[in-house]
Amino acid sequence: MSILAPSILSGDFAYLGEDLKTIQNAGCKWVHVDVMDGNFVPNITIGIPTVAALRKYTDLILDVHLMIDRPVRYVDAFCKAGADYVTIHVEADTEENTLLALDKIHALGKKAAVSVKPNTPAQAVLPYLNKVDMILVMTVEPGFGGQSFMENQMEKLSALRDLCAARNPGCLLEVDGGVNAETGELCKENGARVLVAGSAFFKAEDKTAFVKAIER
Numbered sequence: 469m470s471i472l473a474p475s476i477l478s479g480d481f482a483y484l485g486e487d488l489k490t491i492q493n494a495g496c497k498w499v500h501v502d503v504m505d506g507n508f509v510p511n512i513t514i515g516i517p518t519v520a521a522l523r524k525y526t527d528l529i530l531d532v533h534l535m536i537d538r539p540v541r542y543v544d545a546f547c548k549a550g551a552d553y554v555t556i557h558v559e560a561d562t563e564e565n566t567l568l569a570l571d572k573i574h575a576l577g578k579k580a581a582v583s584v585k586p587n588t589p590a591q592a593v594l595p596y597l598n599k600v601d602m603i604l605v606m607t608v609e610p611g612f613g614g615q616s617f618m619e620n621q622m623e624k625l626s627a628l629r630d631l632c633a634a635r636n637p638g639c640l641l642e643v644d645g646g647v648n649a650e651t652g653e654l655c656k657e658n659g660a661r662v663l664v665a666g667s668a669f670f671k672a673e674d675k676t677a678f679v680k681a682i683e684r
C-alpha cells in the first residue's frame with residue numbers, strides 16, 4: 469500500500485494546527501514538512517521551533533525534508549524537535565559529513581533518508597544505500613510548491629527500486645513535487661511507496677477521496 473504525505477508548504481502558515489487536523493481528518497498518517505534555508509534553495513520556510521510546535525500538536529508521522537546546506541549541523545536539533553523521518557540532500561555536503569549526519573539521526577532513534585535533486589544521478593546514493601530507511605526522489609527542482617511534475621525522473625526512480633531490492637529491501641522510496649492522482653500512478657508504477665503532495669492535496673475538494681486514490 470502507498471502512503472500519502474501532504475506537504476504543509478501548501479497549507480496556510482497562519483493556521484498550521486488546522487492544516488494538521490485537515491490532514492488527519494482526510495485519513496493520512498504522515499505529514500511532510502519542508503525546511504528551506506535560502507542557500508541550498510532560493511526560498512526560506514520552516515525552522516526548528518515550528519517543527520517542535522507541530523510535534524506538540526499532532527501524532528502524525530513528521531516527515532521532515534531538510535533543503536539546507538551542511539545539514540549535519542542541524543539534524544540533532546530537528547530530531548529533538550520531534551521529527552520522525554529526517555531527509556537530507558546528498559548535494560548538501562561531503563560524503564563524510566552526510567554519513568555522519570545519517571548516524572546522528574539514527575543515534576537519536578529516528579529514521580534517516582537521503583534525497584536527490586533532478587540533475588543528480590541515482591548512483592549518488594550508493595555510499596548511503598545501506599544506511600538509509602528511505603530515499604527521496606525529487607520530481608521538481610526543490611524550493612517551491614506548485615511546480616510541474618518531471619516525468620523524466622521515473623527512470624531514476626525505477627533504477628533506485630532495483631538497487632534497493634538488491635541491497636536494502638526495507639528502504640522506502642519517496643517522491644516529492646508535482647504529484648497528483650495521475651502522476652502519482654506513474655510514481656507507484658516505478659516503485660514509489662511514499663508520495664508527497666502539496667498543491668494537489670490542499671486544492672482537492674474531497675480530500676478523503678484524494679487520499680484514497682493515492683493510497684490504493
Ligand code: DX5
Nearest residue numbers: 475610611613614646666667
Ligand atoms: C518542493 C517541496 C515539496 C513541495 C511539493 O521543494 O520539497 O515538498 O511542497 O509541493 P507540490 O506538491 O505542490 O509540488
Ligand code: ZN
Nearest residue numbers: 502533644664
Ligand atoms: Zn519536500
